[in-house]
Amino acid sequence: MERRWVATIDLETLEVEHDPTFKFKCLENCGKCCYELEIPVRDEDIARIEELGYSAWEFVDYDKMFYRGDKFLSYALKKRPFDGGCVFLDPETMRCKIYDHRPLACRLYPFVFVKHGKKMEIYVKKDSFCPGIDHPEGEAVTREFLLREYGDVIEEYRRKVVKSRE
Structure with missing residues (x-):
């Protein structure tokens, strides 16, 4: 990196x-990072998104994992199979459906x-x-x-x- x-x-x-x-300047309706990045979701992120009514199975990709050395850090946010975008990215508006509750990695990027x-x-x-x-x-x-x-x-x-x- x-x-x-x-x-x-x-x-x-x-x-x-x-x-x-x-x-x-973060450009509205861009969404490129929502396609290009693999996003780690921390336990705190998962809990905050579940409070919105989503099940972790809907948005956590348990097959993709992040490590620092040999220490497990987190799983990844799921991508849509039909276009590779984040499951929370609205493909029509190119806006995040959970913007105020998005994972920390999304906020920092x-x-x-x-x-x-x-x-x-x-x-x-x-x-x-x-x-x-x-x-x-x-x-x-x-x-x-x-x-x-x-x-x-x-x-x-x-x-x-x-x-x-x-």
Whole structure:
């Protein structure tokens, strides 16, 4: 996976250093990531989607598994057999049917968060199929962008930093 550094956030002060040359804009009705990516679904993602009335058997691909080394991490989100798109992507509107409840990997894409002590580095996956990467109308990955789009994820990591100091 080729990736590029775009920002670092201090989890204690929320100060952000960012690459001002990078811009991102998720394009409505694009859906390319919903076809191209294999998405891991964590237990928390499965529980949240099941609360919507779906059965895990409808959306979890138990044949595809993600590992880090020899440690099992998760299963994958199912793809539709007729076109290879995510089972939650509406093929007519190209919009996610569970957008507000989508898995964390979907929420983060195309960004990768890597925690180093009290700092979180943010990288962008340089996938050629994503038209939002370096989009001319895109937005820089500033403090405001990060807190608006990923405030809950950052807060979860901040709590872990505080606990590790206690």
